[in-house]
Amino acid sequence: MAKKKGTVHIDHNRCKLCGICVSICPVQNYKINQHKLKELGKCIACMQCERYCPDMALIIDTKDGKDTPTG
């Protein structure tokens, strides 16, 4: 199993709850709860959410500064 490699930073002032990250994340790291985006600490640093977020609300920090490539 992939172990945690990414730290998720959510800018709640920018997030519009469009849900693209919720759907695109390969490890279901996000959910929208009571009108707020929550992350569940499972990030494998694939960077998809950061890349697709239309509102530049997500930053993924990786320990070693490298991404885990996904297919």
Place this chain on the structure above:
Amino acid sequence: MTRKLTYLNYLKQDLLPTQWCPGCGNGIVLKLACQSLEELNFPKKGTVVVSGIGCAGRSAGFFNLDSVHTAHGRAIPVAEGIKLANEKLNVIVISGDGDLLGIGGNHLLHASRRNTDISIICIANAIYGMTGGQYSPTTELGSKTLTTPSGNTDTPIDVQALIKAHNCFYARSTTYHLKHAMKCMVEALKHRGLSFAEIKTQCITNDGRRRGFKNGYEMLMYYKDNYKINNNSNELKHNEIGIVG
């Protein structure tokens, strides 16, 4: 410490969030444009962004660059005027399909004929988003919109053919194909002479929902499934994306 999104230096960050709807693809195009400017090291002084009117037309105002928000359809002639007045400037147009190809179509026709050295990024959402979802010149045949409730019967404009007829640069991509879309923008920005990068972009509110898409993500997946990258042709079929510069 949180990593900084350095490409955001090209935006007035205090204006974020944009007023675009949740899941709208315009933000993805805005971001790719900034990343392309960053990759090419475009100077902040000496680069001008011009937009027309529409949701896409809001783009220019977000850049931390000199920018002009022109009248509907007039982004291209204003950009040509700026270039003519000072040819040292990098002049970029970012606007909508209705703005550039509908009301402004005649300007594109003649700017391409003149091969003016401007880079045009067209946010092609196949709809007039801002005014509620009327069909646009890029609405596909059969597509249901506010003004084509039984499906569009008018042939979409062949902008590739128009641009190529005048030997200018044409590229097409989508907001799903991020790397590819960025490559299209980078090449368009580098091109000397008129370049046109058409980015298929989702409008969830006034197009997608009416056609049964639940959210922006589903529209991105539609682009993924329906557009194929073609690197080996100088003529793209309607479901292909690529660079035919």
